[in-house]
Amino acid sequence: MTLLRAEHLTVRFGGLVAVKDVSFSVESGQIFCIIGPNGAGKTTLFNLFSRIYAPSAGRMLLDGVDFTTLPPHRIAQLGIARTFQNLELFDHATVLENLLVGRHRFRRHGFLAETGFDQVVWQAELESRRAVENIIDFLDLHRFRDTRVGALPYGVRKVIELGRALCSQPRLLLLDEPSSGLNAEESEDIGYWILDIKRHFGITVLMIEHDMRLMGQVSDRVLALNEGSVLAEGSVQEVQSHPQVIEAYLGVQA
Ligand SMILES: Nc1ncnc2c1ncn2[C@@H]1O[C@H](COP(=O)(O)OP(=O)(O)O)[C@@H](O)[C@H]1O
Ligand SMILES: [Mg+2]
Known part of the structure; x- marks a missing residue:
C-alpha cells in the first residue's frame, strides 16, 4: 500500500527552481532514502511535506488524502513527524x-x-x-x-x-540527515534505531542521508536527486551503480 505520493512537485524560489517535477511513492512500512549532493533540493522536499513551503506545482497525498494545501499545524494530526538537519530542541528544558x-x-x-x-x-x-x-x-x-x-x-x-x-506516534517519520554531526560509531547506532523503529512500531521512514554507509545499512528503496530533478530510483545497488548518480557524486563521466 502506498503511504506517501509525491506527484510532479516543483518549487521555485524567485529564478531558482529548487525542486523540478519530482514524483515518487513511498510504500507503507518502507525505509525510503533520498540522496543527492548539497543543494539538490532534499530539505526543500521535506519542507513541502511538513507544509513549511507550498509547492509551485504538483500535489502530495498521504494514504490517498491530498494534503497539498493543508495548514502546517494540521500536519502532525495527519500523522507526519520530522526531525531537522540542525537540531531543533529546547536546550533549556529537560x-x-x-x-x-x-x-x-x-x-x-x-x-x-x-x-x-x-x-x-x-x-x-x-x-x-x-x-x-x-x-x-x-x-x-x-x-x-x-x-x-x-x-x-x-x-x-x-x-x-x-x-x-x-x-507523536506518526505514520510517516521524516528524518533529515540523521547522521549529520555524528562519528562513524554513533552513525551506525542511529542506523540500528532506525531499523528498530521500522521493526518495533511499523512506522514508515522517509530519510535524507549523506552517509552512504548508513544509507546502505537501512534503505529498502533509494531516490537520487540532483539540481532538483530525479536522477534515479531503485534498490541501494541499482542507485549506487547508476552512471548518472556516480557522475553527480564524483563529478566525472562514469
Ligand atoms: N527559502 C529559500 N529561499 C531561497 N532559496 C532556497 C531556500 N531554501 C532552499 N533554497 C535553495 O534551494 C536549493 C536546494 O536547497 P536544499 O533543499 O536545502 O538542498 P539540500 O537539502 O539537498 O542540500 C539550494 O540552491 C538552496 O540554496
Ligand atoms: Mg539539506
Missing part, C-alpha cells in the same frame, strides 16, 4: 519536557478544561506520560530523563530529537 512536546498533537482541550482539570484531561495526561515512558524505554534514555538537553552531547541530542518525533 529531556522529559522535550519529549512531552512531541505529544502536542493529542492536546484537544481548551484552557477552561485544563484549569478545571477534569477527568478527560487527566486521562489524556496519563496517556501522554505512558507514551513518553515507552519511548524513553525504547531509546534507553532513562539516565538522561531530568537532564537539561543543552548539557548533553550532540549524539544523545540527535537520539532525543528522534524520540520527540516518535512520541
Whole structure:
C-alpha cells in the first residue's frame, strides 16, 4: 500500500527552481532514502511535506488524502513527524519536557478544561506520560530523563530529537540527515534505531542521508536527486551503480 505520493512537485524560489517535477511513492512500512549532493533540493522536499513551503506545482497525498494545501499545524494530526538537519530542541528544558512536546498533537482541550482539570484531561495526561515512558524505554534514555538537553552531547541530542518525533506516534517519520554531526560509531547506532523503529512500531521512514554507509545499512528503496530533478530510483545497488548518480557524486563521466 502506498503511504506517501509525491506527484510532479516543483518549487521555485524567485529564478531558482529548487525542486523540478519530482514524483515518487513511498510504500507503507518502507525505509525510503533520498540522496543527492548539497543543494539538490532534499530539505526543500521535506519542507513541502511538513507544509513549511507550498509547492509551485504538483500535489502530495498521504494514504490517498491530498494534503497539498493543508495548514502546517494540521500536519502532525495527519500523522507526519520530522526531525531537522540542525537540531531543533529546547536546550533549556529537560529531556522529559522535550519529549512531552512531541505529544502536542493529542492536546484537544481548551484552557477552561485544563484549569478545571477534569477527568478527560487527566486521562489524556496519563496517556501522554505512558507514551513518553515507552519511548524513553525504547531509546534507553532513562539516565538522561531530568537532564537539561543543552548539557548533553550532540549524539544523545540527535537520539532525543528522534524520540520527540516518535512520541507523536506518526505514520510517516521524516528524518533529515540523521547522521549529520555524528562519528562513524554513533552513525551506525542511529542506523540500528532506525531499523528498530521500522521493526518495533511499523512506522514508515522517509530519510535524507549523506552517509552512504548508513544509507546502505537501512534503505529498502533509494531516490537520487540532483539540481532538483530525479536522477534515479531503485534498490541501494541499482542507485549506487547508476552512471548518472556516480557522475553527480564524483563529478566525472562514469
Ligand atoms: N527559502 C529559500 N529561499 C531561497 N532559496 C532556497 C531556500 N531554501 C532552499 N533554497 C535553495 O534551494 C536549493 C536546494 O536547497 P536544499 O533543499 O536545502 O538542498 P539540500 O537539502 O539537498 O542540500 C539550494 O540552491 C538552496 O540554496
Ligand atoms: Mg539539506
